[in-house]
Amino acid sequence: CLVFLVKEPHCKGFDEPKQWTVGEWREDQGVALRDEMNKEWLRLVMRRKSFGHQANLSEAAQRMFFMASTDLDHFRRFIFESSFLDTYDVDQETVEKIKEDDVALMLFSFQYLANTLFGAEGMKLRQEKLKEKVEELKQRQGDSLRQVEEEYKQLKAERERLKQEEEEARKKG
Template sequence: MNQTEKMANIQPVRLGLDSTFTFRCHKGVSCFTKCCRGINIVLTPYDIIRLKNRLQLSSDEFLAIYTKPQLFQDTDLPLVTLRLLDDEQESCPFVRDAEGCIIYEDRPTNCRYYPLGVASLAHKEGADDEGFYFFVNEPHCKGFEEEKDWTVREWRRDQGVDIHDEINSGWTDLIVRKRSFPANIKLTEKSKHLFFMVSYNIDKFKQFVFESSFLKRYDIAADVVEKIKTDEIELLKFGLDWLRDTLFDYRNFEVDPEKQTVSVRQKG
């Protein structure tokens, strides 16, 4: 049984931003790097941008070398997870026994949250839904025995996940929206391809925007065009807003009553 399977058997505790817990991880704990083995790390759009830039790879190269395609549970949306090493422990490719994480400053959001996780509720227009947090005390982890107290709010700020969550918020909202769709409503393959491109292949999305008829079909302010031309984070946010307005707005849906798939009415 790997770590992910073990975690599934542990009852999580629901937390708020001001809930407290005790935890500290460092090289001195006997379980150092054990949490980096046998895990399932979902990569967010911002994770991929940071990692591919850290490794000086294109989006295509990073996706091919370091990721595995999967589907989100309860949706038909594509996601990517970190490809683990084919060793006995199924190790993260960026972890070393003595050094720990060699890309620590650019580590994924899931790694930053540990030992916390974040969950989102069903989407409802106008709702004040920020999801909730959970804390799982894994038996093997000695970090829980360290005398360092945190609130969830303090931990998020210290680990930088508050910034990650802000940048990824548009993407998270799309996933929550899709989870709220009727179960028999599916996106077309073309729609899922667009979701994948915007979410995980920022290089290809940039080509799509600037090397096609995209800017002729959509009325985009000149200052926005200049901003997204040079800033990948702004381009990502722009792309997620575009996806929300084209793929995830019921007013733009055309449903095939026989196949129960959703296509998008093209604008412009």
């Protein structure tokens, strides 16, 4: 780690009798935690940037992104007052941590956003929810297929009706 010492008139730390090593000062100032959080945030932002124009998020995804990254109280309520914990398989230790610890919650939000918005590994859907979703998709696909078949039959019948009218008009004319 490369460190530069900069003396500026407004900084009164140089007037203090205590001598600090860089490591001691970083620990005293909580820099390691800030660095960890910034690193995770940067990973999330870079993941979005790496998608380029394909990272256009829907309005709902944008709201989720801003909630999870800027409104921890709302995100915490979302986790604990919605079907979130029924949907995602989150270990009990993490659940307990994110109930009260804002730092843990923020780091969790980065993981959640990376997973849900950009397909990163790390969060797993509960198997029963996954099965429900697959069944729901199959049902919608079946409904769509039946609708398309019905529309095809209607178009085919309309085509036959028009052919008959054309044939009758030709015979008369």
